[in-house]
Amino acid sequence: MTDSESRVAIYPGSFDPLTNGHVDIIERGSRIFDSIIVAILANVEKTPLFSEKERIEILRDVFKDRANVKVETFNGLLVDYAKQKEAHVIVRGLRAVSDFEYEFQMALMNRHLEPTLETVFMMPAEQYTYISSRLIKEVFTLGGEISGLVPPIVEKKLREKQKARKK
Numbered sequence: 297m298t299d300s301e302s303r304v305a306i307y308p309g310s311f312d313p314l315t316n317g318h319v320d321i322i323e324r325g326s327r328i329f330d331s332i333i334v335a336i337l338a339n340v341e342k343t344p345l346f347s348e349k350e351r352i353e354i355l356r357d358v359f360k361d362r363a364n365v366k367v368e369t370f371n372g373l374l375v376d377y378a379k380q381k382e383a384h385v386i387v388r389g390l391r392a393v394s395d396f397e398y399e400f401q402m403a404l405m406n407r408h409l410e411p412t413l414e415t416v417f418m419m420p421a422e423q424y425t426y427i428s429s430r431l432i433k434e435v436f437t438l439g440g441e442i443s444g445l446v447p448p449i450v451e452k453k454l455r456e457k458q459k460a461r462k463k
């Protein structure tokens with residue numbers, strides 16, 4: 297198979313922070329597509345918990361043994377980035393019906409902008425369906441247990457941040 301025939305998918309997101317739900321989707325995607333580019337939105341919000349550099353470091357560490365998972369950052373329109381990467385598929389995870397409306401709008405807007413780009417939805421394992429980056433941040437900040445919900449490196453970095461704040 298030549299490079300132009302290989303099926304490249306993009307899995308875009310904020311990943312602030314990466315959760316085990318994201319990891320599950322990336323692993324599933326990496327088994328279906330020849331390669332999957334995890335595309336971290338660089339300017340996620342004014343004050344992300346993890347900087348762009350930290351989010352790249354975390355993702356690259358978690359997927360260091362998966363040769364067909366690449367981690368990059370992007371700015372601007374996702375469709376432009378996909379074109380630049382010669383990817384024809386966007387992967388998004390669908391956890392529950394509540395995700396559907398936002399995902400449906402994004403998928404159709406992206407299709408309007410670039411009709412050749414297809415969005416493929418994947419479901420994470422059931423035990424991850426209630427996890428979101430927002431809830432992880434909230435629960436951790438309020439002293440709740442998050443182990444098993446995020447990769448160990450995320451938990452470690454969250455604890456480091458917490459320690460640094462207390463100083």
Ligand code: PNS
Nearest residue numbers: 308309310311337372373374402405406
């Ligand atoms: O993890 P998130 O926050 O749900 O990811 C959202 C993301 C990064 C996929 C979306 O905000 C995005 O694609 N942003 C890039 C700008 C863009 O293309 N906007 C139009 C999308 S229809």
